[in-house]
Amino acid sequence: MNTFHFTRPARNVPIDRALVGYVGSGDLEVMIDNSDQPQADIYIHSSAEQGEQRWLSIIERLEVAHPLPAMRMDIHDFSATPGVIRLRLEQALEQALAKELSYE
């Protein structure tokens, strides 16, 4: 198991707690919780062999479409593919930002 921690710049917007996915083969669990920090703290537990650069790439790609809110995000990955990871991350952000999205 590999563990990583990324600190990313974030927007100061209110969020709801969110939990999506599960730690089953080829899937992952993503939890978003409130944080008193101004940044997005992302903690990753992964069963996959791939390292830090792969996760950083996934996060950087995500940020292009979805600027991150200030939060604590925990990822429990059970060897999901990048496509599944992206979908779960978007699903979690959508839940966390449901209030903001409904105003748009």
Next chain:
Amino acid sequence: MSNGNDPRLAISFVEQSARKRVEHILDAGSMREMVTPFDRVTSHWLEMQGIVPQFDDGVVTTRGSIDGKSVVAIAVDGSFQGGSLGEVAGAKIAGTLELAVEANQAGESIAAVLILETGGVRLQEANLGLAAIAEIQSAIVALRQFQPVVALITGPVGCFGGMSITAGLCSYLLMTREGRLGLNGPQVIEQEAGVSEYDSQDRPFIWGLTGGEQRDATGLIDDFIDSDVIKVRQKVQEYLSKGVPKAFRSEAIQSSLDRLKKVDTRSQITAEMARAILSKEASL
């Protein structure tokens, strides 16, 4: 939610996550989760062995109501580590049932619903899992004197190991066609007895012996149920309203031993032979 009478539009209980299953069973808005994923009570034993944990450790423990009747509803998540029970998952179930026992002792009526999707003890934390399963079983035996404890096995994992004994201790046990119930899992038996005796890949053979339909025909469960979420909920309501049964299956020791004596172990038993020995009529 409403799907009329068209079975093609029915929502399958089997395909729901553990948390959704509980939501479907409970009265809308009544679900209150105890020890939520956001409490971050995970298994540090798994982490020490390099295995990714899950925030709820694969168990959802809730309090709520069904038809206005107070219940604790517990679901095991079969997709995480095969629904296996270690220290945290086991303690969550045992603690919830023990709270229900204490409430009943204090005069409050609380029944229980268990949605079992589990391979039994989690081997990575086996001693603690075994101890927890013993506590779960003690709590069920205490609770079933006060209020019904209804267990559901809907699949796809099924219910095996120590938790199959737990299922047998419940007041009422309901299964779907996809559910399986057995002491040892098919792969374990194949590994011990050899593929010629027990082929775990032979699905008709495995479900023929351990599937819900066979378990119903052989009188080892109380009802064979449809997997449509609405029908599952109706069946749970029906069995909760039956109250405490006159006799518990687990107390029928002599009749079970008598039937076991009829088993000829010199050849592999077939589903038909099992039905002849364990038919519902024979169990009465």
